Amino acid sequence: MKSKHSKYIIIGAGLSGLTTAYILNKNGIIDVTILEGRPQIGGRIVTHKDVDLGATWFQQPHQYLTRLLNELNLGSFQQYQKGQSILVYNTMAPAHYFESATDASSAKRIAGGSIAVIHKLSENLGSQIKHNTKVETITEVNKCLEVLTNRGLFSADKVIMTIPPKLASTLDFYPKLPEYLLAIMKQTHTWMSNSIKVGLTFSTPFWRENNFSGTVIGESNPVIELYDHCNFEDNSFSLMGFVNEDLRAAKREDRKEAVLSYLEKYLGESVRNYLDYFEKDWSKDEFTAVQHLQPINSSPQYGNAVFTDFFMNGKLLFSGTETSKHYGGYLEGAVISGLEAARQIINSK
Ligand SMILES: Cc1cc2nc3c(=O)[nH]c(=O)nc-3n(C[C@H](O)[C@H](O)[C@H](O)COP(=O)(O)OP(=O)(O)OC[C@H]3O[C@@H](n4cnc5c(N)ncnc54)[C@H](O)[C@@H]3O)c2cc1C
Structure with missing residues (x-):
């Protein structure tokens, strides 16, 4: 040959x-x-409908990435954290509500989604x-x-x-x-190869309107971490998070229902008005x-x-x-x- x-x-x-x-x-x-x-x-960088299903955040000490983004003329923005965040130790007990400091040292996202750096390179x-x-x-x-x-x-x-x-x-x-x-x-x-990410898109950022940041944390719950994931331009509205690995073996419909009913409990029934629901289990990806x-x-x-x-x-x-x-x-x-x-x-x- x-x-x-x-x-x-x-x-x-x-x-x-x-x-x-x-x-x-x-x-x-x-x-x-x-x-x-x-x-x-893009490999472990995947952006679907403005939602990063792979890598999302970088931090101030990440100087080589920051320099590369500057060289490629790519912008960045802070992870949205305004309003009340929710900590759920146990769904049977009252949740803990807190406000995060929004400062320059918090996590940043790439304007255009993480895939923007791949497209430019x-x-x-x-x-x-x-x-x-x-x-x-x-x-x-x-x-x-x-x-x-x-x-x-x-x-x-x-x-x-x-x-x-x-x-x-x-x-x-x-x-x-x-x-x-x-x-x-x-x-x-292989870093994050066990993760299951979930994305939900909406016509409005209803959680922001209700003074929630979109952050919901709960180690033993169907979604272990959830965050606001609206885009840089603020015209595409979504929530993105990590699904509990205990749900890996469940049928997709059962996992989806577990995710939705959990989030409905803390963010309200508007969660059910999602436009798109998608998930990615990286452990099932033969190229990772x-x-x-x-x-x-x-x-x-x-x-x-x-x-x-x-x-x-x-x-x-x-x-x-x-x-x-x-x-x-x-x-x-x-x-x-x-x-x-x-x-x-x-x-x-
Ligand atoms: C769910 C998730 C969330 C993450 N979150 C963050 C985050 O918020 N912040 C952060 O800094 N990092 C995060 N990461 C890690 C980040 O994505 C990686 O560090 C980075 O993308 C790795 O880049 P890489 O080029 O080294 O590897 P990869 O992106 O894995 O690239 C390897 C490439 O090789 C290809 N390949 C594999 N096998 C073959 C083959 N046999 N033949 C040809 N090609 C092949 C793959 O398709 C892929 O394109 C996350 C990762 C995941 C999965």
Whole structure:
């Protein structure tokens, strides 16, 4: 089988891979092919009807992401927090109502939804991105790596792997990767791969009109965290949150009813007037999660030092948020790893 050759291949068009491609492009390095398994780009960034079903927030210390947003002329805005927030320890006991301080240090969102950064980064990448192209095998052949996909064979002098390490450990590598590396890849939990997100859109932000912030927190309830998710322009109104993982196995209709009746109790019957209800269980997404769910109770350690080395005789480099020493798991970690991979490629030319 004849392969399509380029100097560099980036596997994965998430924030990390696209940051690398953007920086390489800016430095005149355009012989780059980006292989993406999904029909759409963005990876764990998905914005559906203005609702972020993947990553949403960043914070003031996330300086690399902030700088990138500025460079791309993208705005940001504070998470809406005005009015009463609700803490529900137990649905049988009275809820606790509180007001959050709205200050500059609170969580921020990207204007246009998180997907805006993906669209901007990919603006000049055009046909360099190959959608629906699932990588299966990476083989060292003479001076290059051959990458076998469901859409044929690609090859490159160097490959940057941004698939989360745990998922990447399920690909076939010839020759095999060292055992110590594979062990670390398998142990590296894919951040948020257990999450179930829910979005509800409305014709009016009725909770704001009733002096609620839209924040409803309750660890053991059907929705463990809910937030106002109206857009930057304030003309698209929604609530977004995380569904309790105990509802994962329930039928969609039963889970939806559990979510709606819980929110109705605290925000009022207007919750039932939603325009759209959608949810995304990331554990069922073959391009993020591995089959066996790993319960996760504390924030994992990311950025193992092994990921700074090249493998397969200097031809394979790992990147992606889980490989970042700083803010691993976050958008910030994805940007840092993307910048670092670009730096390593430019330095190794
Ligand atoms: C529900 C949820 C909420 C989150 N909330 C936040 C938040 O509020 N703030 C924050 O900072 N971070 C948050 N995160 C984390 C954030 O989304 C990630 O840190 C970031 O998007 C990771 O980018 P990445 O490029 O490293 O990885 P990914 O986005 O996972 O990119 C990897 C890419 O590889 C592709 N791929 C996978 N397998 C293959 C294959 N075999 N062949 C080809 N392509 C493949 C994938 O489709 C994907 O596009 C959240 C994540 C989730 C899931």
